[in-house]
Amino acid sequence: DSGVTQTPKHLITATGQRVTLRCSPRSGDLSVYWYQQSLDQGLQFLIQYYNGEERAKGNILERFSAQQFPDLHSELNLSSLELGDSALYFCASSVGGLNEKLFFGSGTQLSVL
Amino acid sequence: DQQVKQNSPSLSVQEGRISILNCDYTNSMFDYFLWYKKYPAEGPTFLISISSIKDKNEDGRFTVFLNKSAKHLSLHIVPSQPGDSAVYFCAASSGTQGGSEKLVFGKGTKLTVNP
Numbered sequence: 493d494s495g496v497t498q499t500p501k502h503l504i505t506a507t508g509q510r511v512t513l514r515c516s517p518r519s520g521d522l523s524v525y526w527y528q529q530s531l532d533q534g535l536q537f538l539i540q541y542y543n544g545e546e547r548a549k550g551n552i553l554e555r556f557s558a559q560q561f562p563d564l565h566s567e568l569n570l571s572s573l574e575l576g577d578s579a580l581y582f583c584a585s586s587v588g589g590l591n592e593k594l595f596f597g598s599g600t601q602l603s604v605l
Numbered sequence: 606d607q608q609v610k611q612n613s614p615s616l617s618v619q620e621g622r623i624s625i626l627n628c629d630y631t632n633s634m635f636d637y638f639l640w641y642k643k644y645p646a647e648g649p650t651f652l653i654s655i656s657s658i659k660d661k662n663e664d665g666r667f668t669v670f671l672n673k674s675a676k677h678l679s680l681h682i683v684p685s686q687p688g689d690s691a692v693y694f695c696a697a698s699s700g701t702q703g704g705s706e707k708l709v710f711g712k713g714t715k716l717t718v719n720p
Contacts, residue, residue, distance in 0.1 A: 598648045
């Protein structure tokens with residue numbers, strides 16, 4: 493158990509809909525990262541938050557947004573969903589320093605039908 | 606442009622033998638490298654890392670080798686065990702230039718260790 497909790501584990505929705513993925517980091521970790529893993533793709537970095545502030549952005553679509561709340565949990569919002577958004581979405585956390593290993597949650601499997 | 610490449614999608618070895626997983630990178634700014642292991646229905650877990658100031662790092666049965674001139678690293682597992690069967694991701698970062706947000710992952714290699 494990594495200590496990172498992601499909910500829900502599975503999500504099935506239709507095109508055009510909006511969903512929210514939730515992540516609770518390990519106790520004490522200030523950084524939260526979101527990654528997307530599509531079929532046959534590696535882990536694609538989406539966005540990072542550190543202590544409530546956006547710290548880095550990766551390949552995140554404009555239809556996607558995220559935030560980190562004062563209790564350090566984070567939500568990833570995906571809107572106007574398309575079939576191609578079907579993927580495994582991972583949240584990871586770290587204390588927030590350099591060269592730190594990330595602790596990953598077990599992921600949310602999103603299926604857009 | 607894929608900066609971290611794991612050209613072998615899968616690898617099968619016999620229990621007790623050596624497993625060698627390879628990873629190539631193109632960005633010469635990368636100076637910190639990590640391997641993550643992922644079991645089905647679980648998130649990736651950190652396995653071992655190496656800084657560019659070293660060419661080898663060992664942790665029990667796992668050893669990572671770094672060849673900076675070739676922009677190549679490899680993970681050796683000796684001896685391989687059936688419990689090592691998983692997907693292995695190589696990751697790299699320009700750690701001295703920033704934080705963990707700059708981690709770039711390869712697509713992974715699925716290792717199967719046969720009893």
